[in-house]
Amino acid sequence: DIHMTQSPSSLSASAGDRVIITCRASQSMSNYLSWYQHKPGTAPKLLIYAASSLESGVPSRFSGSASGTEFTLTIDSLQPVDFATYYCQQTYSTPWTFGQGTKVEVK
């Protein structure tokens, strides 16, 4: 199984900040990496797929990048609606494992 190590587990930030969240895969998995935003009481929302492709309708302040087995989600100029928990997920091979999540909280 591919294990995803996501960091940090939580962070405090202010509106306007740049936020960077990282996921490291335990083995090579090409670009089969997605990022989700999850708010309580709602279904997760796909932000980024194929490591760096922006899902339709998602603001351009969200971006993804990859370097080997390390993947990064960047939120430029954090907005109040962006305070949520973010997850990475590998979909290269089953089981399609998620990272542990990063809770982005108000500083």
Place this chain on the structure above:
Amino acid sequence: VQLLQSGGGLVQPGGSLRLFCAASGFTFNSYSMSWVRQAAGKGLEWVSIISDDGTATYYADSVMGRFTISRDNSKKTVSLQMNSLRVEDTAIYYCASPRGGYCSGSSCHGQGFNSWGQGTLVTVSS
């Protein structure tokens, strides 16, 4: 695109429950379908996936041998039969559809879940 879930509820340990997910707005038989769950205070956990034609199924180790995923392409539905339920299966369960991919041999490959059901709570408790 809409995924409408039903089923769920309260069941005793060792009991069974079946979840349903009805799809609309897309070519259902062209996409694999999956279930994801989240226990209270925990992260997202992938549970299972079924190929577009229903011939291949895959499971997380935590539910292998107890849960069965199936689909009916004529009715555009996917279900999750959960047997021998444990307290630790208590969670909100989501059905989800990936934006693309395929299942071949021992695995599935995809590109993120872009469609999700509304979630349904399963509580396993005596």
